[in-house]
Amino acid sequence: MQQFPWSPAATKCSSTPIEPVSLFAEGADSIFADQRLCFMHKHQHHLPEVNIVILMFIPFEWLHSELSNICRSLLRVKQLHAFLLKTYLSEDPFYATKILRQYAVNSDINSAHHVFDKTSDRSVYLWNSMIRAFAQSQRFFSAISLFRTMLGADISPDGHTYACVIRACADNFDYGMLRRVHGGAVAAGLGLDPVCCSALVTAYSKLGLVHEARRVFNRITEPDIVLWNSLISGYGSSGLWDVGMQMFSAMKLVGKKPDGYTLAGLLVGIVDSGVLSIGQGLHTNSVFSPELRLRVQSSNDHSKMSSTFTYLIRIRVFCSILNPDLVTWSALIMGYSQAGVFEKVLYLFRKLNMEDRKADTVLVASVLASIARTANVGLGCEVHGYALRHGLELDVRSGMLFLIILEAFKVFEKMLEKGLVPDEATFSSLLSACCHGGLVKDGREIFRRMEEEFNIRPRAEHYVYMVKLLGSSGELEEAYSLIRSLPEPVDKAILGALLSCCNSRGNSELAETVAQQLFANNPADNVYRIMLSNIYAGDGRWDDVKMLRDKITGRMRKMPGLSWIESS
DNA sequence: TCGACTTAGT
The missing domain is CATH 1.25.40.10 (Tetratricopeptide repeat domain)
Structure with a gap:
C-alpha cells in the first residue's frame, strides 16, 4: 500500500481527532484522487502519542463494506487480511471475526482457524464464528470439541453458540448429541432464548420430529418472527402444510407480521405436498374458513381440491408480505408453474422484473422445465426470450428441451416417410423427449416399436x-x-x-x-x-x-x- | 459500536 504525504487538511486539524468524512470535505480529494482518503480510528485510546499518524489511505466505510460483503475469491480475503495485519486493527476481535468468516465462506478453514488462534482477545462472536465455520464445513467433531473448549474457557456461550452447535447436530443427524446440547442450553439458562429455540425448532423438524419442535415452541410465551417461521417451515417440510397454515393464522392473530421466510415455509410445504398439481373444481373465496379446511383435511380425494383454493391462499399470503425476497418469489412462481397455472407464472415473471429483481438461472430453468411438461411452445418461447434478454441463456438450455419434445416426433415421421431407417440414437432422442414431456403412452409405444418393428435391442x-x-x-x-x-x-x-x-x-x-x-x-x-x-x-x-x-x-x-x- | 438464529428450485 502506497504511503501519501501529509495532506494540508490533516495538518490543519491535527490537534483534534477528525472524522474521515470531514477530512474528505476539506478538499483532500485532489490529493487522494486515486487512493480514497486516509482514516484514523475513532477511539482516542487507540491513537498513538503523536496527534495524528496516517496509517493507511483507506476509509473506514470502504473497509467495512469490503469486510461485510462476501468476498468472491480467497485471494481477495488474503489481501484484506494482509492489509489488516499492517494496522492495529488486527488485534480487534471484531475485525478478526470478519476476516475469519470471509475465510470460512471461501472454504479455507485452516486460515480461519489460524486467525482464531492468533487472536488473543476472543469475543463470543469470534468463538461462534469459528464453531460455525467448522460446522458448515462438515467438521462436526472439530465444532463440538471447540464448543467444549469454550465451555471451559472464561467466556460464556450465548444463544448463538448453542444455535450453531444445535444446527450442526441436525446436519449430522446426531439425535443423541442434539438432546445433550439441548439439555446443556437449558442448564445454561438459555432454554427460552429465542435464537437458541429457533435453532432447536429447525433441528427437530429436520430430524422428522416436528412434535418435539412444537414442544420447544410452546414454551415460549412471546415467540418472535424467526421462531414462528422456523415452526411454519418445520411443518411445511414435514408434509404438514395445513398445520403450518393454522400457525400462520395464529401468528397473524397475535399481531405478528409475516415476512418472506413465512411465505417460503408455507409454500414449500404446499408445493411439496403436490396439492398444487391438482385440477380445477371447487370455487370459494373463504380461504381460511374452518369448514373448508376441514374439507381439505378430511378429503383423500385430492381431485376435489382446486387450484382456486391454493391460488387464493397464495395471493393472500403473498399480499400480506411487504418485501418478498427472491426465495419467496421463486417458491410462488414454482408453485404456479407446477400447478400448470402458466399465465400466473408469466405474470409474476414480469412483475418480478418490474420490481427490479432478477430471476436467477435456476428459477428460469425450473420454470422452463415445468412448462416443458405442457409442451406449450409459445409459453416456452416467451420465458426463453426473458432468459435471453437477461443473459441467462447459457444455463437454461436443459429447459429448452421441450422444443425437441414437440419436434422429435415430427422428425421421426418424416424420417420414416423418406424411407430412412431409425437407429438406437433415434430412439434415445424419442424416449428422452417422452421423458421430458411426461408422455407415458407415447413412450411405451415407441419402446415397443423399437424392438418389434425395427428390431433394435434396447440399451441401458x-x-x-x-x-x-x-x-x-x-x-x-x-x-x-x-x-x-x-x-x-x-x-x-x-x-x-x-x-x-x-x-x-x-x-x-x-x-x-x-x-x-x-x-x-x-x-x-x-x-x-x-x-x-x-x-x-x-x-x-x-x-x-x-x-x-x-x-x-x-x-x-x-x-x-x-x-x-x-x-x- | 459493529456482527449472528429461520426459507426454494434444474
Whole structure:
C-alpha cells in the first residue's frame, strides 16, 4: 500500500481527532484522487502519542463494506487480511471475526482457524464464528470439541453458540448429541432464548420430529418472527402444510407480521405436498374458513381440491408480505408453474422484473422445465426470450428441451416417410423427449416399436428413459418389472433411476429393495448411500444414517431433505 | 459500536 504525504487538511486539524468524512470535505480529494482518503480510528485510546499518524489511505466505510460483503475469491480475503495485519486493527476481535468468516465462506478453514488462534482477545462472536465455520464445513467433531473448549474457557456461550452447535447436530443427524446440547442450553439458562429455540425448532423438524419442535415452541410465551417461521417451515417440510397454515393464522392473530421466510415455509410445504398439481373444481373465496379446511383435511380425494383454493391462499399470503425476497418469489412462481397455472407464472415473471429483481438461472430453468411438461411452445418461447434478454441463456438450455419434445416426433415421421431407417440414437432422442414431456403412452409405444418393428435391442440408456418415464408418472411396479426382465447385474443407472423415482413418490418399501441391490453392487457410490440413508432416516434408524454418512466425503455429505418422513 | 438464529428450485 502506497504511503501519501501529509495532506494540508490533516495538518490543519491535527490537534483534534477528525472524522474521515470531514477530512474528505476539506478538499483532500485532489490529493487522494486515486487512493480514497486516509482514516484514523475513532477511539482516542487507540491513537498513538503523536496527534495524528496516517496509517493507511483507506476509509473506514470502504473497509467495512469490503469486510461485510462476501468476498468472491480467497485471494481477495488474503489481501484484506494482509492489509489488516499492517494496522492495529488486527488485534480487534471484531475485525478478526470478519476476516475469519470471509475465510470460512471461501472454504479455507485452516486460515480461519489460524486467525482464531492468533487472536488473543476472543469475543463470543469470534468463538461462534469459528464453531460455525467448522460446522458448515462438515467438521462436526472439530465444532463440538471447540464448543467444549469454550465451555471451559472464561467466556460464556450465548444463544448463538448453542444455535450453531444445535444446527450442526441436525446436519449430522446426531439425535443423541442434539438432546445433550439441548439439555446443556437449558442448564445454561438459555432454554427460552429465542435464537437458541429457533435453532432447536429447525433441528427437530429436520430430524422428522416436528412434535418435539412444537414442544420447544410452546414454551415460549412471546415467540418472535424467526421462531414462528422456523415452526411454519418445520411443518411445511414435514408434509404438514395445513398445520403450518393454522400457525400462520395464529401468528397473524397475535399481531405478528409475516415476512418472506413465512411465505417460503408455507409454500414449500404446499408445493411439496403436490396439492398444487391438482385440477380445477371447487370455487370459494373463504380461504381460511374452518369448514373448508376441514374439507381439505378430511378429503383423500385430492381431485376435489382446486387450484382456486391454493391460488387464493397464495395471493393472500403473498399480499400480506411487504418485501418478498427472491426465495419467496421463486417458491410462488414454482408453485404456479407446477400447478400448470402458466399465465400466473408469466405474470409474476414480469412483475418480478418490474420490481427490479432478477430471476436467477435456476428459477428460469425450473420454470422452463415445468412448462416443458405442457409442451406449450409459445409459453416456452416467451420465458426463453426473458432468459435471453437477461443473459441467462447459457444455463437454461436443459429447459429448452421441450422444443425437441414437440419436434422429435415430427422428425421421426418424416424420417420414416423418406424411407430412412431409425437407429438406437433415434430412439434415445424419442424416449428422452417422452421423458421430458411426461408422455407415458407415447413412450411405451415407441419402446415397443423399437424392438418389434425395427428390431433394435434396447440399451441401458433406453431402459433408463423408460424407468424414469414410468416411475415419475407413478407406474413404479411396471418400471420394476421391466427391470426384473433384465439379466443380472442390472446397470446401476437403471436401478438408480428407479430408486430416485421411489424416493420422490414416497414408496419406501420398493426404494429399500432397490437401494440394497444398488448398494451391494456399487459400494463406493455416494449417491446411493445418500438415497439409502434417506430411507433409514425415514424409519428413524439414525445409527444407520450416521454409519452411511461417515463414509461420504466432500460436498455430498450434505444430506437431502427428509420432507416425507412425517407424512409417511 | 459493529456482527449472528429461520426459507426454494434444474
